[in-house]
Amino acid sequence: MKAGSATLAAIGLHSDALTLPTPNSSPSGRVFPLNRNWRFSAQRFQNDTNIDFDDSKFDQVTIPHTNKKLPWHSFDEKSYQFISIYRRKFRLPAEARGRHIFADFEGAMTGSTVWINGQRIGEYKGGYTPFSFELTQHINWDRDNLLAVEVDSTERPEIPPFGGQIDYLTFGGIYRDVRLRLVPPTYIENIFVRPGNVLSDQPTIAVSCFIGRIDAQQNPLTLEAELHDEERVVATAHQTIPSGAATVDPVPYEITLSRFGSVRRWNLENPNLYTMVVRLKQNDTVIDKDRRRFGFRSARFTDHGFELNGQHIKLRGLDRHQTFPFVGQAMAARGQRRDAYILKRELKCNIVRTSHYPQSPDFLDACDELGLLVFEEIPGWQHVGDEKWQEISIDNVRRMVRRDWNHPSIILWGVRINESRDYHDFYVKTNAMAHELDPTRQTGGVRYFQESEFLEDVFTMNDFGFPLKAPNHPNYLNTEFCGHTYPTKMNDSGERLAEHIRRHARVHNTIASSPQYAGGLGWCAFDYGTHEEFGSGDRICYHGVSDIFRLPKPAAFFYQSQCDPSEQIVLEPAFQWSAADDWSQVMENAMVCSNCEHLKFYVGDRLVAEADPDRTTFGNLPHPPFTLNLHKGPKKGTLKIEGYIGGKNVVEKLYAHEGFDRQFVLTADDTKLFADGADSTRVGMSVADEYGNLRRYATAAISLRLEGPAELIGDNPFSLFGGCGAVWVRAKHEPGTAVLKATHPVLGTKEARIVLEAAEPERV
Numbered sequence: 001m002k003a004g005s006a007t008l009a010a011i012g013l014h015s016d017a018l019t020l021p022t023p024n025s026s027p028s029g030r031v032f033p034l035n036r037n038w039r040f041s042a043q044r045f046q047n048d049t050n051i052d053f054d055d056s057k058f059d060q061v062t063i064p065h066t067n068k069k070l071p072w073h074s075f076d077e078k079s080y081q082f083i084s085i086y087r088r089k090f091r092l093p094a095e096a097r098g099r100h101i102f103a104d105f106e107g108a109m110t111g112s113t114v115w116i117n118g119q120r121i122g123e124y125k126g127g128y129t130p131f132s133f134e135l136t137q138h139i140n141w142d143r144d145n146l147l148a149v150e151v152d153s154t155e156r157p158e159i160p161p162f163g164g165q166i167d168y169l170t171f172g173g174i175y176r177d178v179r180l181r182l183v184p185p186t187y188i189e190n191i192f193v194r195p196g197n198v199l200s201d202q203p204t205i206a207v208s209c210f211i212g213r214i215d216a217q218q219n220p221l222t223l224e225a226e227l228h229d230e231e232r233v234v235a236t237a238h239q240t241i242p243s244g245a246a247t248v249d250p251v252p253y254e255i256t257l258s259r260f261g262s263v264r265r266w267n268l269e270n271p272n273l274y275t276m277v278v279r280l281k282q283n284d285t286v287i288d289k290d291r292r293r294f295g296f297r298s299a300r301f302t303d304h305g306f307e308l309n310g311q312h313i314k315l316r317g318l319d320r321h322q323t324f325p326f327v328g329q330a331m332a333a334r335g336q337r338r339d340a341y342i343l344k345r346e347l348k349c350n351i352v353r354t355s356h357y358p359q360s361p362d363f364l365d366a367c368d369e370l371g372l373l374v375f376e377e378i379p380g381w382q383h384v385g386d387e388k389w390q391e392i393s394i395d396n397v398r399r400m401v402r403r404d405w406n407h408p409s410i411i412l413w414g415v416r417i418n419e420s421r422d423y424h425d426f427y428v429k430t431n432a433m434a435h436e437l438d439p440t441r442q443t444g445g446v447r448y449f450q451e452s453e454f455l456e457d458v459f460t461m462n463d464f465g466f467p468l469k470a471p472n473h474p475n476y477l478n479t480e481f482c483g484h485t486y487p488t489k490m491n492d493s494g495e496r497l498a499e500h501i502r503r504h505a506r507v508h509n510t511i512a513s514s515p516q517y518a519g520g521l522g523w524c525a526f527d528y529g530t531h532e533e534f535g536s537g538d539r540i541c542y543h544g545v546s547d548i549f550r551l552p553k554p555a556a557f558f559y560q561s562q563c564d565p566s567e568q569i570v571l572e573p574a575f576q577w578s579a580a581d582d583w584s585q586v587m588e589n590a591m592v593c594s595n596c597e598h599l600k601f602y603v604g605d606r607l608v609a610e611a612d613p614d615r616t617t618f619g620n621l622p623h624p625p626f627t628l629n630l631h632k633g634p635k636k637g638t639l640k641i642e643g644y645i646g647g648k649n650v651v652e653k654l655y656a657h658e659g660f661d662r663q664f665v666l667t668a669d670d671t672k673l674f675a676d677g678a679d680s681t682r683v684g685m686s687v688a689d690e691y692g693n694l695r696r697y698a699t700a701a702i703s704l705r706l707e708g709p710a711e712l713i714g715d716n717p718f719s720l721f722g723g724c725g726a727v728w729v730r731a732k733h734e735p736g737t738a739v740l741k742a743t744h745p746v747l748g749t750k751e752a753r754i755v756l757e758a759a760e761p762e763r764v
Contacts, residue, residue: 030288032180032764034103034147035063036677036733039087042067044150048085049115051146055087062677062733064330067153067172071715072325072548073538077531080172080328086149090180090764092141099182100214101135103147106176106361109329110159111152117145125159125392127170128357128379129399132181134214149174157385160393160417161356164383167484167541168321168356169529171328176360180764184287185215186241186280189250192405193276193294194440198265199310203296205257209239209278210250217243221282225255228275235260241280265309266295266408268350271371273408295368295408301442301458303474304515306411308373314512315373315519316562317351318343318545319480321528322359325548326713326728328529332678333362335728338669340366342550343525348563351411353479353521356381356418356446358400367409375460375479375521376404377414377446378430384417390426393417397430401437412458412477413438416445419462422453431455446479458518468507471516481507483523484534487542488553490722491696494586498574500555501591504545505618505625508562512620522559526550549726551684557593561623565595569643570623571651576696577639578659578689587631595623596643596650601630603640608633656689661698663688664747668740668754673710673731676759680713680731683740683752686724698723703743709756710738731756 039058047053068080092101103114109127113120116135124131139145153172157163161170189212196204207225221241227234239255264272273293280288300307306315320339324331340363343349350373354363357379367374378396397415404410415430427445434443442457450461450472459473462480481504488500504522511517527548528541535541540548545555552560557572574591592599592611601609611628618624636657643651656662665688670681687698701717704727714727729740735758743749 030182030290031104032182033762034088034090034178034180034764036762037088038063038065038174040065040067040084042082042084044083044085048087049120049146049148049150050118051089051144053087058087061086063178064175064332064678065173066175066327066330067151069326069713070328073529073540075539077169077529077539081154082172083150083152083154084172086151086174088147088178089144090147091144092139092182092764096182097141099184100187101139102132102181102183103135104130104132104179104181105149105174106130106178107329108149108151108174108176109153109170109172110162111156112174113150113152115146115148115150125156126379126396127159128359129396130403131399158389158392160378160385160389160396161380161383163385163389164381165531165533166381166383167530167534168381169323169328169531169539171323171330171529173328173330175328175330183212186211186213186217186221187288188212188278188280188290190402191276191278191290191292192252192438193292195294195296198263198296198298201262202259203263205276207237207255207257207276207278208252209255210252211241211280212250213244213247216245217241219243219282221280221287223253223255224279224281225257226277226279227257227260228277229264234274263296266297266371267309268313268371268373271295271369271408273368292406293368294406297408299373299411299441301412301475301477301518306477306518312515313350315351315477315521316508316559317349317353317373317519317521318347318525318559319353319355319521319523320359320525321355322363323528324728326715332680332730333360334670334673335680335682336360336362337366338682339363339526339550340370340372342546344370344372346552347525347545347556347559348567349559351375351519351521352525353377353414355524358396358404361403364404364407364409368407372409374407374410375412375414375444375477376400376410377416377418380417380420382417382419384420384423384426390423390429393426394429394433397433398437401434405438411441412460413441413443414446414460415443415456416447418446419448424453424455427453427455442475444477444479462523466503466506468510471514474516475518476516477518478507478511478520480523481520483543484541487536488555489536489542490547490551490553490724494575497554498586498589498591500545500553501558501574501593501625504555505558505621509618509620509624547722547724549684549724550682551686551724551726554593558625561593561595561625562621563595564622565645565650569645569651570595571599571641571643571653573641573655576693577655577657579635579657588629590628590630592626592628592641594626594643596645598644599626600642600644601628601633601639602642603634604637606634654691655693656691660689661687661695661747662690663692664742664744664750665692666740666742666750666752668729668752670754672755672757673729673738674759675709675731675733675735675756677731677733679759680728681754682726682728683742684724684726685718685720685742687720687744687747694723696723700744700746705741705743706738707741708738709734709736710754712740729754733759
């Protein structure tokens with residue numbers, strides 16, 4: 001392989017990386033997406049929740065939606081903290097009559113008050129967990145209905161994570177999907193699939209079917225659970241539901257499936273997924289139907305580390321914030337799924353922590369599909385509020401677990417507020433809630449002091465010091481390190497960027513030294529927006545191994561280099577070959593991240609150095625970084641690095657010395673989008689030398705022009721930072737072709753073409 005190591009090439013933007021379900025597809029025919037044709041106003045008006053209010057001057061928007069678009073840095077976080085109004089008219093199909101109507105919200109930040117046809121239904125307090133309101137009583141069956149939502153995006157101290165200072169921004173708006181759910185008077189409210197005996201040749205499944213009874217049910221019904229392996233039905237079982245009165249809370253009914261033979265287990269390399277289809281039947285008539293995807297796997301933290309399906313795995317991962325530049329949290333499914341792909345395929349992580357809140361269902365779906373383990377935790381950051389605040393937090397545990405308990409990727413529930421002090425009574429309740437709802441998974445709770453009371457199953461610990469503290473409990477997971485103690489920017493000095501690699505590498509080297517460390521998650525994957533009390537003075541925490549645009553800093557190449565060469569051969573120097581202020585210092589301790597066994601360095605045709613992995617410093621790692629002295633060799637001429645495995649030259653890369661900006665590179669993640677008004681793809685920009693290597697001190701204002709039925713999400717012109725950056729192209733509602741033309745003032749114009757395919761219309 002002969003190539004340069006440009007940021008957008010080394011950890012690439014691959015158009016064939018991800019697949020996305022067709023928008024608006026509903027597995028049961030009972031759910032109607034409600035994301036398009038909303039009207040939005042950042043200002044409230046008298047009677048704006050009434051159906052006859054004139055909202056023609058409101059903005060027409062599509063969910064997910066941010067209440068205010070922002071520059072990627074240096075903005076006032078108060079600018080999105082206001083109360084706004086969303087309005088959506090809909091008309092139900094004739095077959096909806098007789099059914100009960102629920103409005104389901106995946107997430108809105110932070111307090112949401114819902115009206116239907118001018119009637120206030122209620123308020124939900126919380127930005128990261130789903131909520132629903134029944135609309136049936138006030139529905140117009142023969143004409144339009146008006147769903148109105150007041151969204152309070154201020155930082156309300158009675159709602160987690162607020163009440164103290166938090167080191168991240170929450171942004172505003174209805175930023176996750178909205179749906180109408182139409183169900184009969186007795187219906188399937190939720191399904192929890194629990195595989196058992198998965199390491200044997202005769203696994204079993206226990207299915208908890210939660211049945212809601214809005215009205216009294218006079219006749220017995222039958223539940224049917226059907227196990228699907230793709231299109232093949234593997235097993236079926238039935239359970240009778242006796243007649244009964246209406247119930248406030250759904251009632252679980254258990255169905256057991258067995259004797260269906262061996263299965264394909266879910267693991268990191270082959271994340272095999274199955275589907276459980278549940279039907280609620282009256283005689284032979286199906287009155288309700290739903291399904292859940294799951295996997296057969298056994299996951300357990302032990303006193304000798306973490307085991308998946310009985311196999312010991314050293315966990316190596318990063319923490320993730322779900323926020324994005326320009327739109328905050330309002331990124332559609334494709335962008336959320338892309339983050340999982342970057343973590344698994346590009347950064348070679350086997351685990352991610354959803355810091356510090358439950359994250360997008362689309363992100364978790366991608367983790368299931370890619371084989372990326374997840375540690376998911378409740379909203380919060382250090383502060384614990386009063387009793388009512390704690391009640392909301394306990395409810396967050398309930399909603400998180402009930403939403404996500406079928407994801408095979410999730411191996412640990414986080415039931416403490418990140419880095420909070422001990423609150424015995426509170427954390428007894430959060431831990432008990434998770435165990436009661438889901439006895440199959442262990443719990444953890446992230447703290448920053450080892451003297452903390454241990455109520456959970458796994459001692460999850462933020463340790464930013466070095467040397468690391470020795471584990472003080474049998475089940476021990478390091479959940480944060482580096483981060484704020486050593487932030488880096490794309491245009492930092494070579495010495496600082498190399499030290500960033502060393503700090504991540506030395507922690508993972510220590511973690512690999514003992515089975516008592518189950519693993520470690522570095523802080524963090526991507527730079528993120530923060531409050532003025534934190535970060536670098538421009539509302540950004542530069543704590544990531546990748547920048548806020550998901551473009552890799554050199555520390556990202558350390559994570560990438562830990563994969564087996566059979567998966568990908570990695571060769572990435574931490575230094576720039578062209579002269580720099582810290583040239584002598586950097587070249588005396590030149591660092592290269594690679595999973596090769598031996599490296600050779602040439603300047604021109606002259607062999608100037610050879611190197612083996614630095615096993616003296618990093619001997620516990622699968623693939624230690626290389627360190628060598630290049631200062632005494634020639635300082636001019638093209639550098640060539642050759643990588644060898646088994647004595648064979650398997651990779652070569654070239655680096656120019658002159659320091660010229662030679663190429664402007666424009667690359668889109670995807671070449672196709674759905675024209676649903678929300679589907680979006682990232683378009684990366686960088687300046688490179690003649691061999692494709694990032695010129696991280698390059699600066700230019702890139703002029704952007706977008707043609708076709710799409711919207712540009714980002715600054716225009718866009719000023720490169722660290723030689724690179726990115727914007728997003730968001731589809732509008734018409735099919736066609738979008739062409740983004742980006743012009744560098746010296747290096748010319750490049751374009752990205754994106755085909756917008758027709759999306760199914762929303763049915764209401």
